[in-house]
Amino acid sequence: MAVLGLGYVGCVTAACLAEIGHRVVGVDRDAFKVDCVRAGRAPFFEASLEEMVAENVASGRLSASVSLAEGLADADIALVCVGTPSQRNGNLGLDQLRRVAGEIGALVPGRNRPLVVAVRSTVYPGTCEEVVLPAMNGSPLVAVVSNPEFLREGAAVRDFMQPSLLVVGGTDPAAVERVASLYRALPVKPCLVALRTAELIKYACNAFHAVKIAFANEVGTLAGELGIDGREVMETLCRDTSLNISPAYLKPGFAFGGSCLPKDLRALAYRASRLDLKLPLLESVLPSNQTHLERAIRLALELPGRRLGIFGLAFKENTDDLRESPVVQLLEALIGKGRRVRVYDPHIHLGEIYGSNQQYLLNAIPHIGSLLDENLETMLEGADHVLVAQKPAADMRTRLESSGKPLVDLVGAFGAAQATVCAESQVM
Numbered sequence: 092m093a094v095l096g097l098g099y100v101g102c103v104t105a106a107c108l109a110e111i112g113h114r115v116v117g118v119d120r121d122a123f124k125v126d127c128v129r130a131g132r133a134p135f136f137e138a139s140l141e142e143m144v145a146e147n148v149a150s151g152r153l154s155a156s157v158s159l160a161e162g163l164a165d166a167d168i169a170l171v172c173v174g175t176p177s178q179r180n181g182n183l184g185l186d187q188l189r190r191v192a193g194e195i196g197a198l199v200p201g202r203n204r205p206l207v208v209a210v211r212s213t214v215y216p217g218t219c220e221e222v223v224l225p226a227m228n229g230s231p232l233v234a235v236v237s238n239p240e241f242l243r244e245g246a247a248v249r250d251f252m253q254p255s256l257l258v259v260g261g262t263d264p265a266a267v268e269r270v271a272s273l274y275r276a277l278p279v280k281p282c283l284v285a286l287r288t289a290e291l292i293k294y295a296c297n298a299f300h301a302v303k304i305a306f307a308n309e310v311g312t313l314a315g316e317l318g319i320d321g322r323e324v325m326e327t328l329c330r331d332t333s334l335n336i337s338p339a340y341l342k343p344g345f346a347f348g349g350s351c352l353p354k355d356l357r358a359l360a361y362r363a364s365r366l367d368l369k370l371p372l373l374e375s376v377l378p379s380n381q382t383h384l385e386r387a388i389r390l391a392l393e394l395p396g397r398r399l400g401i402f403g404l405a406f407k408e409n410t411d412d413l414r415e416s417p418v419v420q421l422l423e424a425l426i427g428k429g430r431r432v433r434v435y436d437p438h439i440h441l442g443e444i445y446g447s448n449q450q451y452l453l454n455a456i457p458h459i460g461s462l463l464d465e466n467l468e469t470m471l472e473g474a475d476h477v478l479v480a481q482k483p484a485a486d487m488r489t490r491l492e493s494s495g496k497p498l499v500d501l502v503g504a505f506g507a508a509q510a511t512v513c514a515e516s517q518v519m
């Protein structure tokens with residue numbers, strides 16, 4: 092196989108793939124990097140890399156060339172590891188990728204064997220299809236897949252050998268399997284996904300890491316101002332592997348609400364401002380949530396039918412707590428825009444809620460009593476579309492699905508088949 096680009100990612104990829112038994116040719120336009128590898132040296136410092144390059148060059152499994160034609164001559168896979176640096180405006184620079192894709196494309200007519208082009212560089216979703224694939228001039232011999240790299244500089248060899256994640260995405264299952272099989276010797280189960288999904292996963296991972304760091308730093312800063320040990324706070328937070336360090340809350344769905352999260356975020360932001368502390372990440376969470384809610388409102392307003400049903404009124408399933416429920420805001424907005432709305436929530440019966448809960452609802456929507464249906468079927472009867480604003484229990488789910496009414500899944504309860512607030516264009 093050929094590894095195109097012998098920078099941080101490419102050189103580690105080439106050396107590690109050779110280490111696990113593959114025959115690899117590393118290709119770079121930069122003759123210095125090629126000469127380094129040929130001489131059994133790493134072109135930059137990365138722990139254990141130099142030894143690995145030396146051993147694999149000596150064993151004949153790893154070689155290097157400045158010639159792409161030479162690199163691809165015996166290869167059935169080309170792993171593209173060229174740089175995608177930031178442009179001035181923040182956009183991704185695709186010059187290196189365009190160039191290398193063009194160079195591969197120019198060699199394709201002279202080939203009589205298949206080639207899988209696997210893009211390991213970090214590229215925006217759609218790049219493989221819109222930039223790399225067209226450069227292959229429609230050759231049936233070439234398949235393009237995305238195989239993003241997750242290694243961290245400083246621990247790159249270890250990260251490669253003990254991958255945190257292995258993602259391969261593409262439309263040609265054989266090509267996807269072929270690339271995944273390169274890593275068979277490593278202790279990781281490949282995630283085989285769609286092409287654009289693979290491209291986006293890399294961005295989602297890096298954004299998540301950045302958000303984690305910024306979050307820990309903001310909590311640590313606030314702790315420091317309050318004379319509290321921020322490390323102890325974060326270490327204890329991490330002890331909760333059920334709600335904190337876990338998949339909980341990490342699925343795209345509807346806006347959050349309820350009597351705790353909005354209130355506590357507001358209090359944190361207010362107290363921080365009293366300390367003259369800026370906590371931009373924490374301060375941005377409620378505005379982000381509001382924007383997400385507004386997307387749902389827009390989605391509902393764009394529906395062709397004017398008679399809307401809403402399933403769920405409380406801020407989440409299995410509760411009758413209406414305080415700061417985003418559905419109440421959704422409902423207000425829809426009524427304000429002249430929609431005829433019916434609402435059903437299995438746990439809300441007006442006669443049974445009281446105190447601050449009832450007060451909140453009656454303040455927001457004084458005539459809620461005339462909108463609430465006591466059973467699902469009555470709500471469904473009066474609706475052209477149903478907004479699912481709460482995860483339905485199994486029996487409710489079946490009744491919603493079998494109603495035949497178009498469902499707009501705001502909470503991600505039904506999978507990709509239904510329209511969701513996270514995929515506005517998919518309205519049924």
Ligand SMILES: NC(=O)c1ccc[n+]([C@@H]2O[C@H](COP(=O)([O-])OP(=O)(O)OC[C@H]3O[C@@H](n4cnc5c(N)ncnc54)[C@H](O)[C@@H]3O)[C@@H](O)[C@H]2O)c1
Binds near residue numbers: 097119120172213
């Ligand atoms: N550095 C990291 O820690 C890391 C981790 C994961 C993913 N990534 C992503 O991997 C990609 C590569 O990153 P990097 O840090 O290795 O970049 P880099 O700049 O260190 O290396 C890129 C190499 O590609 C070579 N190159 C460019 N055009 C070429 C061509 N036409 N033919 C042959 N070689 C060519 C360059 O000479 C250079 O040596 C980027 O998209 C980056 O975002 C980087």
